[in-house]
Amino acid sequence: MSDFEGLKALVTGGASGIGRATAELxxxxxxxxxxxxxxxxxxxxxxxxxxxDVTDDASVREAVTAAAAGLGxxxxxxxxxxxxxxxxxxxxxPDDEWHRVYDVNVLGMVRTTRACLTHLRASGHAxxxxxxxxxxxxxxxxxxxxxxxxxxxxxxxxxxxADHVREGIRVxxxxxGTVDTPWVGRLLDAAxxxxxxxxxxxxxxxxxxxxxxxEVAGAIAYLASPLSGATTGTALAVDGGMQGLRLRPxxx
Numbered sequence: 001m002s003d004f005e006g007l008k009a010l011v012t013g014g015a016s017g018i019g020r021a022t023a024e025l026x027x028x029x030x031x032x033x034x035x036x037x038x039x040x041x042x043x044x045x046x047x048x049x050x051x052x053d054v055t056d057d058a059s060v061r062e063a064v065t066a067a068a069a070g071l072g073x074x075x076x077x078x079x080x081x082x083x084x085x086x087x088x089x090x091x092x093x094p095d096d097e098w099h100r101v102y103d104v105n106v107l108g109m110v111r112t113t114r115a116c117l118t119h120l121r122a123s124g125h126a127x128x129x130x131x132x133x134x135x136x137x138x139x140x141x142x143x144x145x146x147x148x149x150x151x152x153x154x155x156x157x158x159x160x161x162a163d164h165v166r167e168g169i170r171v172x173x174x175x176x177g178t179v180d181t182p183w184v185g186r187l188l189d190a191a192x193x194x195x196x197x198x199x200x201x202x203x204x205x206x207x208x209x210x211x212x213x214x215e216v217a218g219a220i221a222y223l224a225s226p227l228s229g230a231t232t233g234t235a236l237a238v239d240g241g242m243q244g245l246r247l248r249p250x251x252x
Contacts (some may be wrong), residue, residue, distance in 0.1 A: 001029050002029060002030040003029055003030065003225045003226060003227050004026055004029045004030040004031035004077075004221075004224075004225065004226075005029075005030030005031075006030070007030070007031045007032070007076040007077060007226075008031065008032050008033075008034075008068075008071040008072065008074050008075050008076050008077070009023075009026045009031045009032070009033045009034070009075075009076065009077035009078070009079065009224070010033075010034050010035075010036065010064070010067055010068075010071075010075055010077070010078050010079070010112075010116065011023040011026070011033060011034070011035050011036070011079040011081055012035075012036045012037070012052070012054060012079065012080055012081050012082035012108070012112055013036075013037060013081040013082030013083060013131075014033075014035030014036060014037055014040070014043065014047070014079075014081065015035060015037035015038075015039060015040050015041075015042055015043050015049075016037075016042070016181070016182055017179070017181035017182055017183065017213050018081055018131060018176070018179060018181060018213045018216045018217060018220075019035070019037070019079070019081040019082070019131075020035075020043075020213070021213040021214050021216070021217035022079055022081065022216070022217040022220045022221070023035050023043075023047050023079075024047070024217075025214070025217045025218065025220075025221050026077070026079075026221060026224070027046055027047060029221065029225075031076075031077065032046075032048075032071050032072070033046070033047050033048065034047070034048040034049075034050060034067035034068075034070055034071055035047050035048065035049050035050065036050050036051075036052040036054075036060075036063050036064075036067065036082070036112070037049070037050075037051065037052065037082070038051065038052070038053060039051070048067065048070045048071070050063040050066050050067050050070075051063065052064075054082045054104060054107075054108030054109075054111055054112060055103045055104055055107070055108060055111075057111050060108075060111045060112055060115050061111075061115045064112065064115040064116055064119075065115075068116075068119050073119075074119060074122065074123065075116055075119035075120055075123065075126075076120070076123040076125065076126050076127070077126070077127050077128075077129075077224045078112065078113065078116045078120060078126075078127075078128045078129075079128075079129050079131070079220055079224065080108070080109040080112055080113065080128065080129070080130045080131065081131040081220075082104065082108050082109075082112075083104060083105045083108070083131060083149075084100075084101060084104045084105065084183075085146055085183055085187070086101045086143070086145040086146040086149075087142050087143065087146070087187075088142055088143075088144060088145065089142060089144050090144040090145075092144075093144075093145050097145065098145055101145055101146065101149055102148075102149055102152070105146075105149035105150070105152075105153065106149050106152045106153060106156065109130055109153065109156065110156075113128060113160065116128075117164075117169075120164075120167075120169050121167050121168070121169065123168065123169075124168050125168060125226050125229065126168060126169040126170070127169070127170045127171075127172070127223065127224040127225075127226075127228075128160065128164075128169060128170070128171045128172075129171075129172055129173065129174065129220045129223045129224050130153055130156070130157050130171070130172070130173040130174075131153075131173070131174055131176070131216075131220075132150050132153045132154050132157065132173040132174060132175045132176075132235060133146070133147075133150040133153075133175055133176060134175050134176065134177045134178075134237065134239045134242055134243055135147040135150045135151075136150040136151045136153065136154040136175060136235075137154070137175065137235070137243060138242065138243055153173065154173060154175075154235060157171055157172065157173040157233070157235065158233055161232045161233035162233065165232055165233075170223075170228075170229070170231065170232035171232055171233065172223040172231060172232060172233065172234045172235070172236065173234075173235050173236070174216055174219045174220055174223065174235070174236050174237075174238055175235050175236065175237045175238065175239060175243070176211050176216045176238045176239060177205050177210075177211050177237075177238065177239030177240050177242045178201045178204075178205065178210050178211065179210060179211045179212070179213055179216055180210040180211065180212055180213065181213055184201075184210070188201075198210075204242065205239065205240035205241065205242045206240055206241035206242065206245045206247050207240035207241060208240075209240065210240075211238055211239065211240055215238055216238050219236050219238045222236070223236060
């Protein structure tokens with residue numbers, strides 16, 4: 001499939017997990033792709049790699065300028081994927097941690113989008129895809145801070161879609177369930193019983209397994225593709241049925 005042939009894409013948090021899978025898939029489907037990450041040292045050609053800290057506006061602007069130049073001065077697709085996790089109820093994290101996670105997960109998308117808009121406006125068929133989460137639309141235990149940031153990302157996606165639709169920029173988001181990424185792996189390793197914790201995470205998704213980064217990348221590519229030119233302001237669940245299905249307990 002070559003629906004991205006001739007297009008230029010930028011993926012934040014693109015050195016691992018969902019971001020890496022997305023960058024590689026877009027490249028396979030014909031795009032020239034630049035990756036922004038705090039540590040892009042593992043990124044290989046044909047992907048272009050640039051270091052950026054999404055909490056630092058100057059860093060983001062410098063990296064976007066360099067990435068756009070490396071892509072030939074144009075940009076058609078932005079995937080806002082950089083993000084961090086947080087655990088606990090509303091009382092478990094101090095103010096500093098709330099500010100830190102919001103700074104990455106929400107303002108990071110604001111800074112990157114702001115820096116890319118001039119290039120995206122010139123595209124004529126631009127697309128932005130934000131990585132949101134099932135946590136934006138379902139109440140998950142021990143995820144108050146993380147859920148709050150992803151709820152903000154969901155609302156931000158809708159507002160951006162309304163603001164930029166007449167500029168030829170589509171804006172959508174993906175809402176993954178629990179994805180088998182390095183971050184989830186670290187959470188499991190830190191659990192008192194990693195095997196039991198993994199089983200619990202798998203069991204809450206109707207498919208009975210974790211979502212793969214490749215599956216989320218496929219959804220991002222769908223939303224970013226010119227073939228989806230009539231889709232904007234949409235949240236696409238990639239959650240193994242977690243949001244919409246209500247299964248009966250399995251028969252014993």
